[in-house]
Amino acid sequence: MGSVKSLPSIKLLESKVGSVEFKTPLLAASGTWAYGLEFLNHPLQKFLGGFVTKSLSVKSSEGNPMPRLYETESGMLNSIGLQNMGIDAFIQNVEPQLKAAKSSYVLSVYAQRVEDFKILAEKANACSAVAIEINISCPNIDKGGLEFSSDPKTTAEVVSQVKAAVKKPLWVKLSPNVTSISDIAVAAESAGADAISMINTLLGMSINIDSKKPWLGRKMGGLSGPAIRPVAIERVYRTYSKIKIPIVGMGGITSSRDVIEFLLAGATVVQIGTWNFRDPFCYEKMSEEIARYLQKNKFSSVQELIGLAHR
Amino acid sequence: MMTKSALLEKPPTPQGMIEVRIIQSRPIANNQWSIWVKPDEAGAIKELPSFLPGQFCMLSLLDRVDPLIARPFAIVDQDDGMYQFIYRVHGKLTHQLVKASVGSKLGLVGPLGKGIPREHLKKGKHCFIAGGVGYASLMPLIQELVKNKREDAGRIFYGVREDLEIIRKIPLAYDIASDDGSAGFHGRLPELLKKKESDWKDSDWFYICGPTPMMKAVYDLLPPDRSLYFLEETMGCGFGICIGCVVPILNEKSEVKKVRSCIEGPIFKGEVLKPWKDGAWAL
Numbered sequence: 212m213g214s215v216k217s218l219p220s221i222k223l224l225e226s227k228v229g230s231v232e233f234k235t236p237l238l239a240a241s242g243t244w245a246y247g248l249e250f251l252n253h254p255l256q257k258f259l260g261g262f263v264t265k266s267l268s269v270k271s272s273e274g275n276p277m278p279r280l281y282e283t284e285s286g287m288l289n290s291i292g293l294q295n296m297g298i299d300a301f302i303q304n305v306e307p308q309l310k311a312a313k314s315s316y317v318l319s320v321y322a323q324r325v326e327d328f329k330i331l332a333e334k335a336n337a338c339s340a341v342a343i344e345i346n347i348s349c350p351n352i353d354k355g356g357l358e359f360s361s362d363p364k365t366t367a368e369v370v371s372q373v374k375a376a377v378k379k380p381l382w383v384k385l386s387p388n389v390t391s392i393s394d395i396a397v398a399a400e401s402a403g404a405d406a407i408s409m410i411n412t413l414l415g416m417s418i419n420i421d422s423k424k425p426w427l428g429r430k431m432g433g434l435s436g437p438a439i440r441p442v443a444i445e446r447v448y449r450t451y452s453k454i455k456i457p458i459v460g461m462g463g464i465t466s467s468r469d470v471i472e473f474l475l476a477g478a479t480v481v482q483i484g485t486w487n488f489r490d491p492f493c494y495e496k497m498s499e500e501i502a503r504y505l506q507k508n509k510f511s512s513v514q515e516l517i518g519l520a521h522r
Numbered sequence: 523m524m525t526k527s528a529l530l531e532k533p534p535t536p537q538g539m540i541e542v543r544i545i546q547s548r549p550i551a552n553n554q555w556s557i558w559v560k561p562d563e564a565g566a567i568k569e570l571p572s573f574l575p576g577q578f579c580m581l582s583l584l585d586r587v588d589p590l591i592a593r594p595f596a597i598v599d600q601d602d603g604m605y606q607f608i609y610r611v612h613g614k615l616t617h618q619l620v621k622a623s624v625g626s627k628l629g630l631v632g633p634l635g636k637g638i639p640r641e642h643l644k645k646g647k648h649c650f651i652a653g654g655v656g657y658a659s660l661m662p663l664i665q666e667l668v669k670n671k672r673e674d675a676g677r678i679f680y681g682v683r684e685d686l687e688i689i690r691k692i693p694l695a696y697d698i699a700s701d702d703g704s705a706g707f708h709g710r711l712p713e714l715l716k717k718k719e720s721d722w723k724d725s726d727w728f729y730i731c732g733p734t735p736m737m738k739a740v741y742d743l744l745p746p747d748r749s750l751y752f753l754e755e756t757m758g759c760g761f762g763i764c765i766g767c768v769v770p771i772l773n774e775k776s777e778v779k780k781v782r783s784c785i786e787g788p789i790f791k792g793e794v795l796k797p798w799k800d801g802a803w804a805l
């Protein structure tokens with residue numbers, strides 16, 4: 212593309228999650244930016260606050276059978292599963308490239324057992340990641356995953372064990388597929404979480420009426436995209452008033468308006484997921500539009516928007 | 523063989539989402555439409571970049587979130603900074619595309635994928651095996667032979683459901699197989715190929731594009747080291763970040779491995795596709 216406009220107002224977008232600083236509140240979500248290598252040297256980096264890696268496990272994983280994607284109304288079901296290269300291959304092959312490029316990234320990890328989460332946390336300490344995000348909410352695997360984040364007690368257990376092992380800020384990613392996400396967020400906070408990332412995908416299914424079988428190879432999958440945004444906004448709004456730690460909000464963002472909505476509901480920064488598949492270059496336009504909104508409404512920082520809908 | 527590698531080593535990284543306008547849209551055969559698109563005057567890009575045969579673009583309906591995901595379409599031709607695409611009216615996006623008027627805007631990301639370097643067509647004999655709209659993906663290769671005045675070095679086998687589905691005019695020697703017998707050979711492509719073996723046996727390279735069952739059905743007839751299959755896996759992004767398009771192939775160590783079809787392909791040599799052909803799913 213042509214030259215990227217240098218934008219003095221990008222200063223307005225500087226954001227902070229606890230002690231971690233980001234140049235904009237716009238991060239790319241786990242599983243929708245691979246390991247960050249595809250656009251590492253692209254001008255869009257100027258507007259991307261950071262990205263979260265695909266969730267890494269102790270051993271590499273091949274993920275679920277095909278087909279893995281099925282589009283629904285303004286949404287998408289995916290059953291990628293946790294196909295990933297494994298933490299060791301990541302540290303050996305990818306991490307040095309991210310470090311050399313001074314990439315601002317959050318390491319997402321996933322395990323089925325608490326002991327494995329601890330192993331991952333210890334390995335994460337050696338990485339240049341600005342924070343670690345534990346994915347205790349994947350709907351796409353048979354065991355573990357969701358089970359951790361569906362109960363305040365197990366959530367607290369895994370969070371406190373990881374907290375004891377990790378030397379970086381700890382973000383805990385929660386599932387909306389539970390009775391009360393805010394109770395789980397409270398449990399994670401008391402166990403030592405530094406931020407709550409929400410929401411992961413909603414469990415869903417679609418059936419092919421001709422073959423009379425589910426469309427996805429794994430039958431069910433996680434629903435993402437604009438279809439889930441109102442659900443995500445409500446969960447963020449509800450959780451904001453119950454916890455003191457920052458919320459990393461996500462679910463269905465496709466435009467600057469959606470980002471602003473999440474901030475007003477109580478998110479400190481946001482992650483963009485499925486939309487990256489359609490327009491990974493959206494960060495520049497979103498940044499410009501948010502800066503314009505701030506100027507028009509006489510805000511001196513994007514951080515002033517956080518939680519305003521609660522007044 | 524002739525050229526060192528039949529495929530581009532590394533696919534290009536897309537530079538941005540290009541807003542394009544439809545400047546021509548017309549039916550080209552039964553249920554198949556041709557569109558020409560050109561960058562919007564207001565955008566930074568004035569001309570679409572040059573492309574290699576086999577490369578594709580992700581197209582989306584601008585300002586619409588339903589359909590949410592962009593769809594892959596092969597670049598058929600290029601002229602004056604514009605691209606041509608040919609699509610079959612099929613599902614959600616193409617049904618809306620057909621209703622879009624001239625002047626409507628689309629989002630375009632591309633060119634994407636490993637294409638076939640044009641020098642590859644300067645030598646040797648080439649055989650094109652197309653099923654339905656898969657013919658559109660092979661058109662830039664066929665055009666390249668015509669441009670090089672090498673019509674004699676090419677041969678087309680084209681399978682359709684019926685006569686009206688054929689995209690004319692076909693610039694090389696060809697044979698048609700139709701399901702209903704309304705054109706050419708009454709039957710399927712594999713039977714036609716068996717019948718006409720002497721017409722293609724001496725080809726150096728084979729290019730196969732069509733529905734997956736058709737591509738699998740001709741697989742055993744062709745030399746795997748000289749056949750290039752244009753896979754049409756469902757794609758979520760087209761440039762490597764969603765891992766939704768994986769196919770099982772053989773790696774250098776002859777192990778079954780899942781690779782992303784959008785960036786490792788979408789064209790693969792037959793010799794690595796054995797696990798795909800057999801429906802293997804290494805878990």
Ligand SMILES: Cc1cc2nc3c(=O)[nH]c(=O)nc-3n(C[C@H](O)[C@H](O)[C@H](O)COP(=O)(O)OP(=O)(O)OC[C@H]3O[C@@H](n4cnc5c(N)ncnc54)[C@H](O)[C@@H]3O)c2cc1C
Binds near residue numbers: 593597608615616655
């Ligand atoms: C590299 C590449 C190049 C391609 N080039 C071309 C080309 O040049 N021309 C061309 O015509 N096509 C091409 N294709 C195929 C094209 O991308 C797909 O057919 C595309 O999905 C069409 O979009 P659609 O929205 O009309 O159909 P979709 O709605 O996406 O439907 C496509 C398929 O998905 C399934 N499906 C999904 N949802 C539904 C539903 N609700 N009901 C029924 N079935 C559903 C079905 O299996 C259906 O056949 C190419 C594909 C690839 C990978």
Ligand SMILES: Cc1cc2nc3c(=O)[nH]c(=O)nc-3n(C[C@H](O)[C@H](O)[C@H](O)COP(=O)(O)O)c2cc1C
Binds near residue numbers: 242291293437484764
């Ligand atoms: C294809 C795909 C893969 C994903 N993989 C992961 C993953 O590995 N780990 C994780 O924590 N979340 C994963 N997610 C969830 C997203 O990070 C995000 O929480 C969710 O998609 C909602 O945001 P969106 O609507 O903007 O996509 C994935 C989502 C998609 C669509």
Ligand code: FES
Binds near residue numbers: 759760762
């Ligand atoms: S289509 Fe997204 S990785 Fe290939």
